[in-house]
Amino acid sequence: MDLFGSRQSLDSLDFDFQDGKLLETTAMDNTPSRTDAKRQKRQCRYPTCTQLLIIALLALVAILLPLSISRADRHDKISTGIEFGTCGTNRTTAIANGCIFDNLSYAWARPACHHASLLKTLQSRHEIKYYYSSTLSPENRIPIQEIMDGKHVSAWAEQEQHPIHCAFMLSKLHEAFMNGGPTDNLVREEDHTAHCTQILLDNWLHEVEPCAGPQGCISKVNMKFTHCGYS
Numbered sequence: 001m002d003l004f005g006s007r008q009s010l011d012s013l014d015f016d017f018q019d020g021k022l023l024e025t026t027a028m029d030n031t032p033s034r035t036d037a038k039r040q041k042r043q044c045r046y047p048t049c050t051q052l053l054i055i056a057l058l059a060l061v062a063i064l065l066p067l068s069i070s071r072a073d074r075h076d077k078i079s080t081g082i083e084f085g086t087c088g089t090n091r092t093t094a095i096a097n098g099c100i101f102d103n104l105s106y107a108w109a110r111p112a113c114h115h116a117s118l119l120k121t122l123q124s125r126h127e128i129k130y131y132y133s134s135t136l137s138p139e140n141r142i143p144i145q146e147i148m149d150g151k152h153v154s155a156w157a158e159q160e161q162h163p164i165h166c167a168f169m170l171s172k173l174h175e176a177f178m179n180g181g182p183t184d185n186l187v188r189e190e191d192h193t194a195h196c197t198q199i200l201l202d203n204w205l206h207e208v209e210p211c212a213g214p215q216g217c218i219s220k221v222n223m224k225f226t227h228c229g230y231s
C-alpha cells in the first residue's frame, strides 16, 4: 500500500516538473495570449489551495473543539475526588462501604483505589512487625492478622516501615497515572509525596532525624480512612 502511495506521488511530481518546463518554454516564445491563459490557469490554482486550506482548518477545529469541550466536561466532573466513594471515618463505616484495609498504606481504600498486586509485590519483600507501644519487644508484638484486619487505629513499627510505605505510595500514584485510574486522597496529596521523597532520600541527605526523638528509631502508624476519585 505504502509503496503504491509513494509511487503515485512520485508520478505526480514528475508531472509537475514537466508542466514547469512547458511553462518556461511557453513564456519564452512570447505569445501573449497563450502566456496569459497559462498565468490565468496558475492564478486559478491559488484560491483553490486557499479554500482547501480553510476547509482543512475548519475540519481540524470541528474535530478538536468537541474533544477539548469533552475534556473540560470530564475535568468538571472529576473535581470532586470521591467519584468512587468514601470509607467514612471508622472501621465500621469502612467495612460497610466495601473498603479494603491495606496494611502498607495503613489506610482503608475503596476497591477502585486499592492496588492489590503492587501491595503483594512489596509485602513479599519485607515483613514488617507491629507493636502495641514504642517498646519494640517480642511480648509487645501485635499479631499480623489483627493488623491485616485493620483492628488497630494506631501501632508502632520498625523504622523501615516508613520508606517501604513511601515507596508503595509513590508506586500507587504511578500505577494510577498509567491506567488513568482514580487515586485515594492520601496518594494524591502533594505534601505527602514531598514528605515521602524526603524519607526516601534521608539515608543520603540526613534532613530528618527519625532517631532523634524520644522514641528512637521507630515508626508510628495512624489509620486513615480515604476516599477515592479523580482530582
Ligand SMILES: *[C@@H]1O[C@H](CO)[C@@H](O)[C@H](O)[C@H]1NC(C)=O
Pocket: 088, 089, 090, 092, 093
Ligand atoms: C463510625 O462512624 C459512624 C458515622 O460517623 C458513627 O455513627 C458510628 O458510631 C461510628 N462507629 C464507631 C465504632 O465509632
Ligand SMILES: *[C@@H]1O[C@H](CO)[C@@H](O)[C@H](O)[C@H]1NC(C)=O
Pocket: 103, 104, 123, 124, 126, 127, 128, 129, 144, 147, 148, 161
Ligand atoms: C502486611 O501484611 C502482610 C501479610 O501478613 C505482611 O507480610 C506484611 O509484612 C505486612 N506489611 C506491612 C507493611 O505491614
